[in-house]
Amino acid sequence: xxxxxxxxxxxxxxxxxxxxxxxxxxxxxxxxxxxxxxxxxxxxxxxxxxxxxxxxxxxxxxxxxxxxxxxxxxxxxxxxxxxxxxxxxxxxxxxxxxxxxxxxxxxxxxxxxxxxxxxxxxxxxxxxxxxxxxxxxxxxxxxxxxxxxxxxxxxxxxxxxxxxxxxxxxxxxxxxxxxxxxxxxxx
Amino acid sequence: xxxxxxxxxxxxxxxxxxxxxxxxxxxxxxxxxxxxxxxxxxxxxxxxxxxxxxxxxxxxxxxxxxxxxxxxxxxxxxx
Numbered sequence: 001x002x003x004x005x006x007x008x009x010x011x012x013x014x015x016x017x018x019x020x021x022x023x024x025x026x027x028x029x030x031x032x033x034x035x036x037x038x039x040x041x042x043x044x045x046x047x048x049x050x051x052x053x054x055x056x057x058x059x060x061x062x063x064x065x066x067x068x069x070x071x072x073x074x075x076x077x078x079x080x081x082x083x084x085x086x087x088x089x090x091x092x093x094x095x096x097x098x099x100x101x102x103x104x105x106x107x108x109x110x111x112x113x114x115x116x117x118x119x120x121x122x123x124x125x126x127x128x129x130x131x132x133x134x135x136x137x138x139x140x141x142x143x144x145x146x147x148x149x150x151x152x153x154x155x156x157x158x159x160x161x162x163x164x165x166x167x168x169x170x171x172x173x174x175x176x177x178x179x180x181x182x183x184x185x186x187x
Numbered sequence: 188x189x190x191x192x193x194x195x196x197x198x199x200x201x202x203x204x205x206x207x208x209x210x211x212x213x214x215x216x217x218x219x220x221x222x223x224x225x226x227x228x229x230x231x232x233x234x235x236x237x238x239x240x241x242x243x244x245x246x247x248x249x250x251x252x253x254x255x256x257x258x259x260x261x262x263x264x265x266x
Binding site for chain 2: 089
């Protein structure tokens with residue numbers, strides 16, 4: 001079992017080198033992208049786009065495999081993302097940042113791969129369940145309002161997970177920037 | 188040895204059912220509800236349009252938000 005895990009780790013490492021090589025080739029070709037007519041023999045647009053898309057798919061796959069090889073790290077990393085973002089949200093005391101932190105937490109967890117994404121979904125569902133029950137139980141929020149708020153939060157959560165999976169190397173604070181309110185978008 | 192376990196369990200139960208813990212938990216729930224739904228209880232300190240204020244009827248109306256006198260809550264979010 002350990003040999004198999006080692007062998008997978010070697011493949012992941014080797015693929016990482018391949019991705020770096022692919023990156024170098026793409027950087028070398030980028031100056032030619034969009035510079036030639038479609039019928040021109042020097043047109044590399046289609047090939048360039050294909051290589052670019054394959055590079056991203058490979059990155060996502062490697063990220064997923066890395067996450068599955070170290071499951072405890074992925075799970076704890078995802079939980080850590082949720083806790084940190086929740087603490088940041090509570091300390092800011094700004095409800096308009098709610099969707100931003102919801103999506104950022106899910107984004108960071110999803111960047112741990114497919115396992116991180118699954119943990120993020122589970123934690124998000126649990127939180128929404130707890131929130132809905134608590135708000136209705138206090139009788140200060142109607143059932144319709146609680147469900148509507150939960151739906152809005154889950155939309156932000158899904159968006160965060162999607163972007164985190166697709167862009168595992170990007171800063172989630174930047175990826176989810178559009179979910180900040182207008183008065184918090186100024187730098 | 189079993190007395191130590193009984194003491195620990197008693198301490199945990201006492202903590203969870205103590206008045207201080209209930210108050211702290213209620214405060215947490217109210218703050219969470221305020222940030223999550225925008226329905227804030229009177230007395231909570233939160234930001235409206237980037238400004239930290241204490242929720243009460245006067246401030247709620249001052250910032251043109253909806254005040255619910257039945258629940259003493261202010262709806263600060265436009266969802």
